[in-house]
Amino acid sequence: MYCGDETGSFIGEIGSHTCRFGYGGEDNPKYVVPSYVSDKKQMASSCLTARAASQELGSILRMPEFSGSEPLLDPNAFLRQGDSVQDWDNLQVAWNEGMDVLRAKDTQKHTKGGTLYSTTVKRHKSTDGKCIHPILAITPGFTQFDGYGPKYSASMKREQYAKYMEIVMEHLEATSLFLAPSPMLAAFSLGRQNALVVDVGAGGCRVTPVIDGHILQHSQRRNGRGGDWLGHVTWKAMLEQKLPVTPRYQLRQKGCTPKSPSFHNWAVQDLMSELRTDPHVSVAAIDDATSRLPFTNYENAEVPSSPSASVEETTPSSCELPDGTSIDLTTPFGKDVTRIPELLFTETTSFSPQSSSSSSSSSTTSNLQTLSNAPLHHLIRESLLAVGDVDARKDLVGSICLSGASSVFPNLDSRLSAELAALLPGFVKPKVIASRNSVERRYAAWIGASILTSLGSFQQLWMSRSEYFEYGAAMGVQ
Numbered sequence: 119m120y121c122g123d124e125t126g127s128f129i130g131e132i133g134s135h136t137c138r139f140g141y142g143g144e145d146n147p148k149y150v151v152p153s154y155v156s157d158k159k160q161m162a163s164s165c166l167t168a169r170a171a172s173q174e175l176g177s178i179l180r181m182p183e184f185s186g187s188e189p190l191l192d193p194n195a196f197l198r199q200g201d202s203v204q205d206w207d208n209l210q211v212a213w214n215e216g217m218d219v220l221r222a223k224d225t226q227k228h229t230k231g232g233t234l235y236s237t238t239v240k241r242h243k244s245t246d247g248k249c250i251h252p253i254l255a256i257t258p259g260f261t262q263f264d265g266y267g268p269k270y271s272a273s274m275k276r277e278q279y280a281k282y283m284e285i286v287m288e289h290l291e292a293t294s295l296f297l298a299p300s301p302m303l304a305a306f307s308l309g310r311q312n313a314l315v316v317d318v319g320a321g322g323c324r325v326t327p328v329i330d331g332h333i334l335q336h337s338q339r340r341n342g343r344g345g346d347w348l349g350h351v352t353w354k355a356m357l358e359q360k361l362p363v364t365p366r367y368q369l370r371q372k373g374c375t376p377k378s379p380s381f382h383n384w385a386v387q388d389l390m391s392e393l394r395t396d397p398h399v400s401v402a403a404i405d406d407a408t409s410r411l412p413f414t415n416y417e418n419a420e421v422p423s424s425p426s427a428s429v430e431e432t433t434p435s436s437c438e439l440p441d442g443t444s445i446d447l448t449t450p451f452g453k454d455v456t457r458i459p460e461l462l463f464t465e466t467t468s469f470s471p472q473s474s475s476s477s478s479s480s481s482t483t484s485n486l487q488t489l490s491n492a493p494l495h496h497l498i499r500e501s502l503l504a505v506g507d508v509d510a511r512k513d514l515v516g517s518i519c520l521s522g523a524s525s526v527f528p529n530l531d532s533r534l535s536a537e538l539a540a541l542l543p544g545f546v547k548p549k550v551i552a553s554r555n556s557v558e559r560r561y562a563a564w565i566g567a568s569i570l571t572s573l574g575s576f577q578q579l580w581m582s583r584s585e586y587f588e589y590g591a592a593m594g595v596q
Contacts, residue, residue: 127571128222128249130213131256131300131564134179134200135320135345135523137161138564139216142254142571146557147564149219153178154384155208161215165385168371175378178212179258180204182346184383189350189357191469196342197264197489199321202278209282210289217290222249252294252580253286254567259299259326261335262488280591287586294580296571301326301333303566304521307558308551314514316498316534316550318525320345323462323494325501327514337504338488339497343467345524348458349390351468355413359451364441365389389440394458398434398447400528401459404536412454412461413468459527462494463537495537502542515542520552521562 127142138147154162156173164170179200184190203209217223257279262271279297286292305313305328317324324340326333356363365385368374376382393399436452438444446452461467492500498518505511518538520531531552538548553559570576585593 126251127254128217128220128251129254129256129564129567129571130216131567132178132203132209132212133258133319134177134181137178137212137216138561139220140564140568141220141251142568144568145565146561149216151212151215152384153212154380155205155211158207159211161212165381165388166366166370168367168374171367171374171376171381171385173377173381175376175381175384176205176208177380178203178205178208181380185379187379189354190347191350191354191467193322193342193347193467193491194489196322196344196347197340199342199344199346200258200319201260201263201321202258202274203282206281206285210285213286213290217249222251224250248291248293250293252296252571253290253292254296254298254571255282255286256303256563256567257282257297257299259301259333260324260340261333261338264489283581283586283591287583292583294582295586296580298567298570299333300563301338302328302331303564303570304562305519305566306331306570307521307562307566308519308553310517310519310551312510312513313517313519313551314498314501315519315521316494316525318344318462318494318520318522318530320524322347323497325497327501327505327510329507329510329514334505336488337501339492339501339504340489341491341494341497343462343491343494345391345394346387348394348461348524349387351413351461352390352393352455352458353386354469355451355454358413361445362441362443363389364439366440369441393437393439393455395526396437398437398456399458400456401530401533402457403529404533404540411464411466411468412457413451416450459530462530463533464493467491495534495541498534498538499541515546516549518548518550519562520550521559523560525552526556526559 129140129142129147131138133153135153137151137153139149140147151161151163152165155176155178156162156170158174158176162170162173162175180198180202181204182190182195182199262268263274266274282297283295286295301315301317301324304315304317305311311331313328315326315328317326322340322342322344325338327337353363363386365382365388367385435448436444436446445455447456490497490500502511502515505514520534531550535548535550538550542548553562558565581593
């Protein structure tokens, strides 16, 4: 047991898209880096140069099977993304780099106020090479894994926790450790002990009930409709329209062939992320939403009317890609680009998924109750119905917390609230809680960990190094 008031904890979160590191008590992570490792040695910081394309790229968490040549259109294929650690060596590289950049082993790193960690002289390191801060590691918080049954998923989860503790305690040589699931911390970031956490991330949408700080495992629901899947659908739509999809590294060196297929996927996803996070992309109100799926059935699309002068001043008529390709936002295809987030709420998805992946994914999701391809508001309804306690269900529906990097689309919270009001019974009043600060919503779990480690009542929950070697990893798993 590690006790103390000012612990100065070191917090790390390994996500499927980025890794976040920083110190407890701060308002946001100070080191954010993509979740890819170059040549098993260092974190890959950029996908913009041809030099980076020549390096072997590896992921940390489990990712979808992707060939690199064609978009992956089946959302069920993304159910495995980020649910478990795939390469423990890459995980150790990420933690070592985060601790090195933020000088977690330096005993006097806070003596030069206002100076960036990476620009100061790294002196006064701990004599035994250990991290001088207690470490809080944020785990993904998935209750079931794609491709495995419920019993094996529980066993695999315990193995993941035990291995994580072994890496932090024995390889990173932490003084003390605490493992916390991200849905619980996301609820804490919004000041909620009981909440229905809706995480819209890169790998999909996940709905997790949290009661008194504990996750209701059998009530968690998730799908594969996340930011990466939206990027692949946009990629496919651009190919259908004969629009070039040229990542930046190919602009700097034409004909460059990446050493790893995942690098091209990463570069294309970076381009698609830039396209869908432009100001012209937003979520339409439920009254303004059309029944036509984005990127389909263009012959029945409405002919765009001439906008008024006030609309022309506020709404851009086109957007330009890095290679100079211009997309006219007044055409049916351009309008679909501005309504990409609509796919989070549609009953069906754009384009027909590949037959092989579709058949395997459909059988997988039928065997696992918590995995599906339902739209976001249906996921929330299914999760609420899986909660047995009626009083707890009433508390959860009044505290629906929205988080995740793909939840920052404008008007997403109001659209979700309207969809739930139309779907749920009339006597139920859903309330969607979302921070207006995009940074707080993007890093909700990390901010919740920063708040948690700053509480004096939390300090007795640390698992010390001596307790780990006395009782083993089983104590931490419990």
